[in-house]
Amino acid sequence: MPKIVRLTLFKIPDPAHVQEAVQKYSTLSQDAVKDGKQYIQMAAANPTHDDPRSKGYTLVARTVFDNKEDMDYYDNECAAHAGIKATLRSKVVDGPPLTLYMDA
Template sequence: MSSRIHRVTMFKLPSPPDQQKLLEAYKVLEREHKKEDGKPYILSMKTGVTISDPRSRGWTVVNKAEFASLEDMQYYDKECKAHAALKEKVKTLGIQGGVLYGIMVVYFEADPFTL
C-alpha cells in the first residue's frame, strides 16, 4: 500500500501585494485543477503567508498539497494546465533570488506511524 505524497512549496516573496497575488493564483488553481477525465486529483491544499519569525529565513508564502500518489504529483508538475498557469503567474512576481533560489519544493511520503 502506497502512502500519500505531501508536497511543500515555499516562496521568498517580500512584497505583501505580490504575496496576495500568489494566494489568489493558488485559489484559482484549487478551483480549476482537473485531469483529462475532468476529475480533481489534489486531495488537499493549504496556502498562506508565514508568520514573521527569524527562523523563516525569508520564506514568506507556503503551500502544502497532498496527492494520492507520486503519479498524481508528477501530473501536477508536468501536465496540469491550472498549475502551468500558476507557474507563469509566479514569474511575474518579485521572487527574491528568482525562481532558482526564491522557490523551494520538497515532497515526501509520510511515515504511516505518525499523526
C-alpha cells in the same frame, strides 16, 4: 500506497503578491483536472510569520496528492499549475522556490 504531501516555499517580497498567490492556491484543487477529473486532494497557501527563522520565505503552499504520479502530472502537464507558475515567476526572488515532498 500513502498520499504525497508537498510543501513549496516561496520568497515573494511584496505582501500584495503573496495574497495573490494565496488566492490562486485557494481554488487550485477545483481548477486542476487530470483526465477530466479533479485530482489534487488538498491545496492551500499561507503567508509565513515575519521571523528570522523563515530565512526570507514569505509563503508556504501545501498540496496533497493521491500518489507521486499525480504530483508528476502536476509538475509537468497541469494547466492550473502552469498558470500559477506564470503568475508567480516574476514575483519570486532569490532563485526558484524550495519544494519538499513526503509520504503522508
